[in-house]
Amino acid sequence: MSETKEVVKFTQWNGEQVFRFRQQLDKGLQAWGIAVLPDFIDHCTTYAEALVATNAHLNLTAITDPDGVAEKHFVDSLSPLLLNLPNGPVTAIDVGTGAGFPGLPLALIRPQWRVTLLDSLNKRCRFLSETTERLGLTNVQILHGRAEDSARNPLLRDKYSIVVSRAVARLPVLLELCLPFVTVGGSFIALKGPDGPAEVEEAKRALPLLGGDLEEVKSIALPLSGDRRTLIIVRKQKPTDAAYPRKAGIPNRKPLL
Numbered sequence: 001m002s003e004t005k006e007v008v009k010f011t012q013w014n015g016e017q018v019f020r021f022r023q024q025l026d027k028g029l030q031a032w033g034i035a036v037l038p039d040f041i042d043h044c045t046t047y048a049e050a051l052v053a054t055n056a057h058l059n060l061t062a063i064t065d066p067d068g069v070a071e072k073h074f075v076d077s078l079s080p081l082l083l084n085l086p087n088g089p090v091t092a093i094d095v096g097t098g099a100g101f102p103g104l105p106l107a108l109i110r111p112q113w114r115v116t117l118l119d120s121l122n123k124r125c126r127f128l129s130e131t132t133e134r135l136g137l138t139n140v141q142i143l144h145g146r147a148e149d150s151a152r153n154p155l156l157r158d159k160y161s162i163v164v165s166r167a168v169a170r171l172p173v174l175l176e177l178c179l180p181f182v183t184v185g186g187s188f189i190a191l192k193g194p195d196g197p198a199e200v201e202e203a204k205r206a207l208p209l210l211g212g213d214l215e216e217v218k219s220i221a222l223p224l225s226g227d228r229r230t231l232i233i234v235r236k237q238k239p240t241d242a243a244y245p246r247k248a249g250i251p252n253r254k255p256l257l
Helices: 002-009 015-031 040-054 066-077 079-083 103-109 122-135 171-181 196-202
Strands: 091-095 114-119 140-144 160-166 182-192 212-221 228-236
Touching: 015 040, 015 066, 040 066, 040 103, 040 122, 066 079, 066 103, 079 103, 079 182, 079 212, 079 228, 091 103, 091 171, 103 114, 103 122, 103 140, 114 122, 122 140, 160 171, 171 182, 171 196, 171 228, 182 196, 196 212, 196 228
Parallel strands: 091 114, 091 160, 114 140, 160 182
Antiparallel strands: 182 228, 212 228
16 A cells, blocks of 8 residues: 555656756756756756656656655766766767666766667666657667677677666676676776775676776765765776676676675
8 A cells, every 4th residue: 555655646746846856956966066058957857757757657766756866866877977077979878777877867968978778678768768759869879688688799899988887786797797888998987885895895806807997986975965975987908808798697696706
């Protein structure tokens, strides 16, 4: 019964909730000094409302209140911009994008980027396709597939200068799933919680094995709640061996520890 009430409660935001979302998003971006185009808040609002409405029948997120969606999804997704990422054209892929975080907010704020959103669940991909169409985005591609399989596609392997992933797996597993997509000289950015440094310790074997080199571990705090986050930046130094990633499911069952 409680789950049914929760779904009904958050099926659609009212005007006050929409205003609160916009206010908190703007406040969080200002606190981090992130400048946005005039229509960015409008686009994020459309996306957030679609997220909450779709969540009534498709489990996209446990966070549905305006404050949480604004900061813990949208502002958090833009945290890689604190690393002074390029403004010019780049190719990026969000591996295991889920409801589109962090890839879709990054595509909205960097229209000159070409962003691919990769997810293994077709229902989520349909939601993302409908949302990007509603937003009129031309710089986003939606791909349905598992990372283990997609990373062996020659059209995708070694093709992205920036690869991001958020809330998918522990770092040793993420490195195996994500580094094959990165061009040599490009970067993989893992958006992690406060235990990010401990995950770096776990990944000491996987990093060199997969062709990566740890460039930076940046601890940050979300600007409104103060919740701790970690950005882990890995530079691709050499091509990932053709043996990786291993077949679907194996990286999770047998991580490279």
